[in-house]
Amino acid sequence: MPTLKIPTPLRSYTDGQTEVSLEGNTVGEVMDGLVTRYPTLRPHLFNGEDQLRPFVNLFLNDNNIKDLQGLDTPLKDGDRLMLIPSIAGGGE
Amino acid sequence: MLPTLSNEEILRYSRHLLIPEVGLEGQRKLLASSVLVIGTGGLGSPVALYLVAAGVGRIGLVDYDVVDYSNLQRQVIHGMSTLDHLKVESARQRMLDINPDVQVDVYNEPFTSENAMRIAEPYDILIDGTDNFPTRYLTNDLCVLTGKPNVYGSIFRFDGQVSVFYAKEGPCYRCLFPEPPPPGLVPSCAEGGVLGVLPGTIGTLQATEALKLILGIGDPLIGKLLLYNALDMSFDFVNLRKNPNCKVCGPNPEVTGLIDYEAFCGVPGHDHEEGAAGGDWDITATELAERLKQGNHLRLVDVREPHELQISHLDGATLIPLGQLAGRLSELDSAEEMVLFCKAGTRSARALELLASAGFRKMKNLKGGINAWAREVDPSMPIY
Numbered sequence: 001m002p003t004l005k006i007p008t009p010l011r012s013y014t015d016g017q018t019e020v021s022l023e024g025n026t027v028g029e030v031m032d033g034l035v036t037r038y039p040t041l042r043p044h045l046f047n048g049e050d051q052l053r054p055f056v057n058l059f060l061n062d063n064n065i066k067d068l069q070g071l072d073t074p075l076k077d078g079d080r081l082m083l084i085p086s087i088a089g090g091g092e
Numbered sequence: 093m094l095p096t097l098s099n100e101e102i103l104r105y106s107r108h109l110l111i112p113e114v115g116l117e118g119q120r121k122l123l124a125s126s127v128l129v130i131g132t133g134g135l136g137s138p139v140a141l142y143l144v145a146a147g148v149g150r151i152g153l154v155d156y157d158v159v160d161y162s163n164l165q166r167q168v169i170h171g172m173s174t175l176d177h178l179k180v181e182s183a184r185q186r187m188l189d190i191n192p193d194v195q196v197d198v199y200n201e202p203f204t205s206e207n208a209m210r211i212a213e214p215y216d217i218l219i220d221g222t223d224n225f226p227t228r229y230l231t232n233d234l235c236v237l238t239g240k241p242n243v244y245g246s247i248f249r250f251d252g253q254v255s256v257f258y259a260k261e262g263p264c265y266r267c268l269f270p271e272p273p274p275p276g277l278v279p280s281c282a283e284g285g286v287l288g289v290l291p292g293t294i295g296t297l298q299a300t301e302a303l304k305l306i307l308g309i310g311d312p313l314i315g316k317l318l319l320y321n322a323l324d325m326s327f328d329f330v331n332l333r334k335n336p337n338c339k340v341c342g343p344n345p346e347v348t349g350l351i352d353y354e355a356f357c358g359v360p361g362h363d364h365e366e367g368a369a370g371g372d373w374d375i376t377a378t379e380l381a382e383r384l385k386q387g388n389h390l391r392l393v394d395v396r397e398p399h400e401l402q403i404s405h406l407d408g409a410t411l412i413p414l415g416q417l418a419g420r421l422s423e424l425d426s427a428e429e430m431v432l433f434c435k436a437g438t439r440s441a442r443a444l445e446l447l448a449s450a451g452f453r454k455m456k457n458l459k460g461g462i463n464a465w466a467r468e469v470d471p472s473m474p475i476y
Binding site: 007008009012013018040054055057059062063064066067082084085086087088089090091 | 221
């Protein structure tokens with residue numbers, strides 16, 4: 001089953017879960033499963049047309065799904081998805 | 093012409109001279125190099141300390157803040173002796189104590205579209221140690237437009253990111269993040285907190301990347317993003333590609349000069365009044381205390397996280413953390429007058445926006461948060 005790593009800023013929407021395992025043959029299916037399990041996460045990841053929002057970066061293993069086949073990218077067992085957030089802290 | 097080293101300098105840098113990848117030639121490159129450090133806070137502290145110790149010949153510091161007591165948990169370049177001093181002056185003093193042979197230039201001003209080109213002009217490399225999205229996009233665009241590398245680092249709680257955005261050889265920050273997140277999605281360290289040692293780890297990695305770029309050794313993090321998590325002690329690397337549609341470094345750029353980054357990010361980058369929802373929505377702590385004293389019925393809603401109650405609280409307040417608010421609207425009565433508050437007023441301003449979009453009207457935002465209450469009404473209460 002593919003796993004998905006949740007970054008710290010989004011963990012308040014996933015009951016504090018740092019990593020979740022979800023069924024799915026494509027990236028899109030896993031993401032559907034994720035926002036079904038955690039509905040308050042949906043608006044942070046998807047726009048009204050079910051497209052990933054531009055500031056959301058989703059990586060499959062080492063590569064951005066934008067450089068693969070997007071949400072249609074096929075998955076195999078043991079694949080690792082990672083959500084990479086925009087964070088800005090450092091100076092204050 | 094690279095500078096020659098005096099006998100004193102040979103002794104000072106002897107541990108560099110012993111490494112074949114640095115050597116006398118490399119040390120001369122370091123002495124001839126120049127780096128601009130944007131921000132002298134959590135990330136800028138270790139960056140500036142290590143670059144000055146390494147003998148980077150000219151270091152510029154940009155910041156417009158003063159050293160605050162709450163900075164000392166992580167901003168290791170500052171100390172008790174420089175509380176309330178300008179951060180750039182405090183940092184320069186410490187740096188010249190380590191290495192007086194280096195030139196340290198200070199810019200006590202916000203880094204803006206108006207002054208950024210002028211400030212950055214003399215430097216080879218820029219290091220992004222800022223704390224907000226507008227300045228990060230400004231630093232990126234400036235580096236793309238002037239062909240300089242941007243050594244990027246960013247932190248939140250236990251998470252850190254490091255990369256070298258160098259559009260001549262790889263992707264830029266906008267290739268990865270074409271747009272900033274909407275204001276409020278990602279809390280700042282002032283709201284969300286940060287493990288004090290985290291900027292030490294990330295800033296030290298930024299300093300390492302800058303030294304490698306100057307020396308021309310190793311594999312810099314160009315086209316790669318390092319993701320660090322202190323709790324898992326995990327270092328993950330992902331590949332970054334140049335975005336052919338990038339608005340600043342792509343073949344058909346829309347951004348050909350510096351823009352209004354505060355408008356682009358939808359947030360104020362500098363000198364905004366902290367914790368103000370604006371207009372009629374605000375109530376000051378003094379006004380709130382007066383109204384409560386008069387016996388007005390007001391529902392106090394605390395939108396902070398549960399662990400913050402152990403630091404300070406207002407009697408009778410209902411706790412609904414901001415992240416849960418959207419799912420708990422049924423616990424609130426739109427006919428009842430409410431005052432929303434958090435630590436400093438930023439999260440409660442967002443809570444107010446959320447409630448306003450759900451049709452609530454009878455509410456106020458406690459300007460400056462519970463910290464303002466501690467300052468204006470109850471001096472026995474701690475400020476955090």
